[in-house]
Amino acid sequence: MTAKASLVVLISGSGSNLQAIIDAINSHQLDVEISAVISNQASATGLERAAKENISTHIIDHKQYSSRDAFDLAMIKVIDSLNPDMVVLAGFMRILSEHFINHYMHKLINIHPSLLPKYKGLKTHQQAIDNKDNIHGASVHYVSHELDSGPIVIQAEVPVLADDTAKSLATRVLAEEHKIYPIAIKMHIDKRISFIDNQIQLDNKPRTTPVQWKDNKIINTEF
Ligand code: GRF
Numbered sequence: 001m002t003a004k005a006s007l008v009v010l011i012s013g014s015g016s017n018l019q020a021i022i023d024a025i026n027s028h029q030l031d032v033e034i035s036a037v038i039s040n041q042a043s044a045t046g047l048e049r050a051a052k053e054n055i056s057t058h059i060i061d062h063k064q065y066s067s068r069d070a071f072d073l074a075m076i077k078v079i080d081s082l083n084p085d086m087v088v089l090a091g092f093m094r095i096l097s098e099h100f101i102n103h104y105m106h107k108l109i110n111i112h113p114s115l116l117p118k119y120k121g122l123k124t125h126q127q128a129i130d131n132k133d134n135i136h137g138a139s140v141h142y143v144s145h146e147l148d149s150g151p152i153v154i155q156a157e158v159p160v161l162a163d164d165t166a167k168s169l170a171t172r173v174l175a176e177e178h179k180i181y182p183i184a185i186k187m188h189i190d191k192r193i194s195f196i197d198n199q200i201q202l203d204n205k206p207r208t209t210p211v212q213w214k215d216n217k218i219i220n221t222e223f
Contacts, residue, residue, distance in 0.1 A: 015046015020178035120148035140184040
């Protein structure tokens with residue numbers, strides 16, 4: 001039997017996306033194993049979610065390191081000892097150094113609560129409301145050097161309702177995040193999608209349009 005593909009998941013907080021990945025594994029939608037969950041916050045609820053599944057956890061507290069590079073090197077040491085197929089950022093709230101990104105480039109993936117390239121950074125839901133957007137959503141992207149940039153694998157669209165607050169909108173977006181993150185991970189693990197020569201390749205062909213998730217399904221006709 002060949003070993004399963006493996007993930008290391010980096011978190012800082014609630015870890016509901018981590019939970020969605022765990023649930024997808026447990027329901028056999030995703031055939032991978034999580035080698036470890038790393039958090040920079042000892043209080044992250046996601047650590048409890050991992051422990052419940054007997055996934056090994058590591059707390060690497062950024063405040064104990066004199067620089068971003070030193071902190072990232074400590075993470076690299078743990079991650080490399082596990083040799084994962086993917087490094088998955090799931091609500092990891094630290095900016096990563098160039099060295100870290102280069103080290104895991106092509107297998108480092110992130111989820112962001114906006115339809116990138118709109119609204120990089122924080123407070124994305126409030127920005128969508130303030131700008132009177134009709135549509136908001138979430139994106140999964142490979143990580144490149146610029147914050148919340150890098151080629152987009154899949155996006156989920158969520159309508160913005162007239163009475164939405166940032167909180168109500170965030171809740172609906174998060175529910176879609178939980179659906180698209182396992183799909184994106186599966187596409188990478190199955191080698192359908194890859195990040196080569198600074199662009200997404202789908203079935204070995206360059207691709208500029210992300211996979212689009214709407215009304216609970218992929219809407220691109222080629223899937
Ligand atoms: C999500 O909204 C994700 O898009 C962003 O951080 C949040 C993490 O939530 N990067 P959780 O910790 O997975 O519940």
